[in-house]
Amino acid sequence: MVASTDLAVPARAMAIAAHPDDVEFGAGGTLAKWAAAGCQVQHVICTDGSKGSWDPDEDVAKLVLTRQAEQRDASRRLGASGDVVFLGWPDGELESGTRQRSQIAGAIRRFRPDVVLGHDPWRRYRLHPDHRHAGYLAVEGVVAARDPHFFPEQALPHHRPATLLLFEADEPDHVEDVSGFVDDKIAALLAHRSQLRSTMRVDDPASTSQLEQFRSEVFAVLREHGALAGLTHGEAFKAITDL
Numbered sequence: 001m002v003a004s005t006d007l008a009v010p011a012r013a014m015a016i017a018a019h020p021d022d023v024e025f026g027a028g029g030t031l032a033k034w035a036a037a038g039c040q041v042q043h044v045i046c047t048d049g050s051k052g053s054w055d056p057d058e059d060v061a062k063l064v065l066t067r068q069a070e071q072r073d074a075s076r077r078l079g080a081s082g083d084v085v086f087l088g089w090p091d092g093e094l095e096s097g098t099r100q101r102s103q104i105a106g107a108i109r110r111f112r113p114d115v116v117l118g119h120d121p122w123r124r125y126r127l128h129p130d131h132r133h134a135g136y137l138a139v140e141g142v143v144a145a146r147d148p149h150f151f152p153e154q155a156l157p158h159h160r161p162a163t164l165l166l167f168e169a170d171e172p173d174h175v176e177d178v179s180g181f182v183d184d185k186i187a188a189l190l191a192h193r194s195q196l197r198s199t200m201r202v203d204d205p206a207s208t209s210q211l212e213q214f215r216s217e218v219f220a221v222l223r224e225h226g227a228l229a230g231l232t233h234g235e236a237f238k239a240i241t242d243l
């Protein structure tokens, strides 16, 4: 199968993820590219990120605020406004129920994105429940947002996005060329300073060799994704256009 490439730059794109930093890993290069071309980018983060520490003595209330600030910084580094929607569900306990779906549908109806991005909930052998549930919420939030009789109490006009892009895709079939935007993606990832040790394996941010190692790992993944479509550096997705 040959993957499709490069959607037309959307006017508005909404990225829905479980935790601060997921969007940057999944689609940071794509969002940086679109933002540079004038796209408005909105992050929606479903959980409070309060489990994101290996330190048993961590002050988790403080960690939540730190991670929100980091996510706003990452959004700005991608060229977005830094205005991030935080739903604030407890990290590790996200569910994809009606209340959460209503929140996502409301966010979609307010922002009116042309493209919605989210975790692929059908990725096999995925362990983290938040990623699975956030994926279902992106899919099911689109369904609810597009039809007028879902959540009428929102008193918001319904909205049907054109495309849903699922990152961490089980069966990727679309690649965005991110050549020229890899450094933006990495800069946005590094904005998540509290996560350097746990998700980026950087124990010491002053260590040039650890940062280089992280950069080379990011580049390796983007080369692998790009190869699906004959590109040097890409981000791969499952694209759903029949919304």
Ligand SMILES: [Zn+2]
Pocket (backbone or CB within 6 Å): 018, 019, 022, 131
């Ligand atoms: Zn995550």
